[in-house]
Amino acid sequence: MSVRCPDLPFLPGYTFNPNIGRTKFNVDPKFDFIGKGNRALVEKVKPNMFGPLSDKYPSIYPRGECVELPGWIVFDKQILTFDAFFQETLEEVKGSPFQIRKVKIYYFLEDGTIQVVEPKVENSGIAQGTLICRQRIRLPAPMDANFYDIIDFNVGKEIEFYGRVFKITNCDKFTRTFLNRCGIAVPDPSVTPTDPYLNIREHERDAMQPRKPNRAVDTLGKFLENDKKVLHFLAYWDDHDTEYGYIHNLEIRYYLADDTIEIKELQSESGGEPGFIFLRRGKLPKVYKELPTPGADTDYTILNVLGSALTSRRFIVDPLNCGKEKVDYYTDKDLSIGAVLNCYNRRIVLIDCDQFTRDYYSAKYGISEFNPLPLPDSEKEVNEIPPPKERELPPWNGFGTHEDSAQNCLTVDPKPPHRDFKKFLMYDRDGLDSHILRFQARLKSKIPENCDRIFIISYYLTDDTISVYEVGRSNSGFKSSMFLARDKVKLPGQKVFSSKPPECYTAQHMFIGATLIINGFEFILTDADEYALRFMELNCTMFPQSDIKKIMDKVREKLKPIYKDFVKENLPEETPQMSYEKLRAKLCRIMGSDFTEHEMVTISRAFNAVCYNERYDRDKIRAIALTELKRFLWDDLDRLREYFLQRDATRSGKLSRKDCYTLLKACRLPFDSELINRILDVIQKDDDCNLLYDDLLRFLDRNYCPTRDVPPINIKYNLWWGSEREPKVGTMIDWCAFNKYLNLESTFKEVIGEDTLKALQKKYKKEGDGEGEDNKGHEEENEEEENDANVAGCH
Structure with a gap:
């Protein structure tokens, strides 16, 4: 141990070693009593080399009797410890307006700093530890110019640190001895008041203590008693509400060992697969709202998972099970013949059970009647199916088309609209x-x-x-x-x-x-x-304005009461034809606004009186063909006849139009394609539109009914089907055909007389005969159509 002067720095040469010159280093023995009657060898206390007093407690002796040392050396590691408490207000706990918090106040003698520490209490619910870190603390105002000193601390005093009042109740032995040697009397320890919050917790310990999360229910006895005991029921589910629904025949199995239900589908009338598992074995809830979320049906709820590594993880479990919802499941007392089960919003009706089930319910519940129920009539149920509801879509927002918006509402993946x-x-x-x-x-x-x-x-x-x-x-x-x-x-x-x-x-x-x-x-x-x-x-069924039958029925109903006046006013005198404008004006006045222009056009087309004469008939086309043969010096008719006979293996005398066209081209006739087609158009045909090639050979023979030569013409243009324009249909209307279709001839005879009617028909017939021989075939067709009450006139 070296001695130095405190006024000198702690450097080599400024310290004094008392062992210099010393030759004896033994310890002087001294016997003393340790306890009552126990002598022991203890270290002898040497007097201070600078004075007669010991230097162990230099701070309690007057100045001048010992060497003056700085405080950080003299009071190193010397701390005054006080027990104190402060009161904290509580607003959340009913019946406890405040709580008492106990602290330790440490006063460091070496520099006058203070530290306040609250000992940690297990399951306290508050943050504990160092409340005020080590520092010098000023006195409260208006004495805040000075700091707390040793004389401010004593048992029974109240001190204020930063607005919080602490009351000292006790101190340790070193503190009491130090204060007594300093001349400060230390009172006896005071009692800390009781904490009302702790009293509430002690009285309600059962409610405040955590409950065990795992509440195991012993089901072993029930399993051993009811193992392999199953209740069987027959049931059905009526699925006619859907588009292709039918009645499902089901078998319900209730397992008494664990109160679970299994549903199996039997063979049905619709041909469903037998043995199909309708519902897997499990507990069936009585009320179904939605599918349970993950973890909703577990025995306990995990609040948090602590720790990062898999091996050191731990779980915090909700002991009160606050979020667990009570679910009622079907049991054996809910099953009976005629009962209805709600199987996830499917209505299942029980209709029968087996003998074991009957004995079970008879022994346990005293039920004696088990009358089976019949299956419902499928045809009757089908007739009572309500119409399906249309799916309502949100309104169109104006972007794109309605079809695209509808497709985006129907599916998550946008698809193009379906086309008809x-x-x-x-x-x-x-x-x-x-x-x-x-x-x-x-x-x-x-x-x-x-x-x-x-x-x-x-x-x-x-x-x-x-x-x-x-x-x-x-x-x-x-x-x-x-x-x-x-x-x-x-x-x-x-x-x-x-x-x-x-x-x-x-x-x-x-x-x-x-x-x-x-x-x-x-x-x-x-x-x-x-x-x-x-x-x-x-397609008059789709277009009523073009249906001549409906139009004439409507005209007939309007003309019945005024038909006599209508005939007298509109009877033609010279020809059996009437102009479109004249008949339209009369019918529009009679029919009113219900009569459309298209219906008038349909009438004019049905009873058209415009005759059409072709510019080139059979004789003219034959004259043109023979003239062409003469110009190009073609005379190979015998070879053409051989080709026809060779192609006609059955000697039927007729060939198809395509074969005739091919043979005429093969024999190199000097004809254009338009002329060949016009020739084939006028050749005689059978009922199957096959051409009689004997008539074609006579048509090309110069010796048969010879004709005069005609001047050459532009065959490609004059014989083209679009070269001559057909007259517009409907400009003139056949009056006789129109009246005959109305079928009001009895009234017509009464108006003009039968003799006058016959005279008019005779006159109209003579005028029709004057049209020429080419129109005879058309007139015969018109007569047949008039007999059938169909459309009349030349087409």
């Missing part, structure tokens, strides 16, 4: 049959220039789309262009943002005289092409 494929195959273009109805239209507008514009409206039957094309007229200011691209056109007056798809124009809206509103423009259909009129007449 059957309609596409039925009305797709097939050769010259385009299935496009074209109408001529004009624009109804307040601007005079727009009223003179001509439009062609095309209706496509394959997908119910409409296109509008404007036909430009010279000096009109409008050129020929597409007015509206092909698309579906919505009917006016509909809600734009609606969940239902909009109604569009259909084929039934297209007829002469109809008004179409397309994008705000009002179009009036004024005419139709021949293909559209012919298609609508052939």
Whole structure:
């Protein structure tokens, strides 16, 4: 041990070693009493070398009697310890307005710093430990210029640290001895008041202590008693509410060992697979809301998982099972004949049981009657099925089409809208049959220039789309262009943002005289092409304006009361024909607004009186053909006859049109294709449209009925089928055919008389005979059609 002067630095040369010059280093022995009657050898206390007093407690002696040392050396590791408490207000705990918190106050003598520590108590529910870290603390205001000193601490005093009041109740032995030697009297320890919160916890220890999460239920006894005991029931499920539903025959098995249910489907009338497991074995809940979430049906609830490694993980379990929901399951007391089970929202009716089940219920519940129930009548149930509900979609938001929006609502994966494929195959273009109805239209507008514009409206039957094309007229200011691209056109007056798809124009809206509103423009259909009129007449069930039978029935009902006046007023005097405009004016006045322009067009086409004479008949075509043969010096008729006989192996005297065309080309006849086709058109045919080649050979023989030569003509143009334009059908109407179809001849005879009627028919017949020999065949056809009450007139 070295001695140094505190005024000098702690460096070599400034310290004094008392062992220098010492030769004896033994310890002086000293015997003393340790306890009562126990002598022992203890270390002898040496006096202070700088004074007669010991240096063990230098701080309690007056100044000057010992060497003055700094405080951080003299009071090193010397701490005054006090027991204290403070009161904390509680607002959440009922019956405990505050709680008592015990602390330890440490006063470090070496530098006058203070530390407050609260000992940790297990399961306290509050954060404990160091409340005030080691530091010098000022006195409360208005004495906050000074710091706490040793004289401020004593048992029974109240001190305030940062607004919190601590009351000292006790101190340790070293503190009490140190204060007493300093002349400070230390009172006896005081009693710490009881904590009301701790009293509540002690009285309610059972409620506050955690419960065991695993509550095992002993089911071994029930299993041993009821093992291999199963209740069997027969039941059915009526699934007629669905589209292809039927009655399911089921077998229900209830296992008494663990109260589980298994449902098996038996052979049914619909041919279902026998032995199909309808419901796997398990407990069946009485009320089904939704499928349980993962972990909802476990025995306990895990609140948190602590730890990162798999081996050191631990779980915090909810001891109260706050989130667990009580579920009622079916038991044996809920099963009986006639009972209805709710099997996940499926209504299952029990109708019968086996003998073991009957004995079980008879012994346990005293039931004696077990009357089986019959199965329901499947046909009766089918008739009582309510119509399926239509799926409601959200309203259209204005983006894209209604079909695209509907597909996005039906499926998560967007798919293109379904097309009516059957309609596409039925009305797709097939050769010259385009299935496009074209109408001529004009624009109804307040601007005079727009009223003179001509439009062609095309209706496509394959997908119910409409296109509008404007036909430009010279000096009109409008050129020929597409007015509206092909698309579906919505009917006016509909809600734009609606969940239902909009109604569009259909084929039934297209007829002469109809008004179409397309994008705000009002179009009036004024005419139709021949293909559209012919298609609508052939499909008159789809187009009532083209059904001549319905139209004439409607006209007949209107003309019955006024038929006499109608005949007197409109009876033709010179010819049996009447103009379209005259009959239209009379019928429109009688029929009223219910009579459309298209119906009048149908009447005019049905009773057409316009005769059509071909420019080139059989004799003219034969003269042209013989002239061509003479010009090109062709005279090989015998070889052509041999070819015909060779091709006709059965000697039937007829060949197909294709074979005849091939043979004429093979014999190098100097004919153009148009002339050959016109020749084959006038050759005699049988019922199967096969050509009689003997007539064809006589047709090409110059010696048979010779004809005069004709000047050469442009065969490609003059004999082309489109070179001569047919007259428009319906400009003139056959009056006699129209009246005969009305079938009101009795009234007609009463008006003009029978003799006058016969005279008119005779006159009309003579005028018809004057048309020439070419029209005889047409007149015979007209007579047959009149006898059948069908369409009359020359076509």
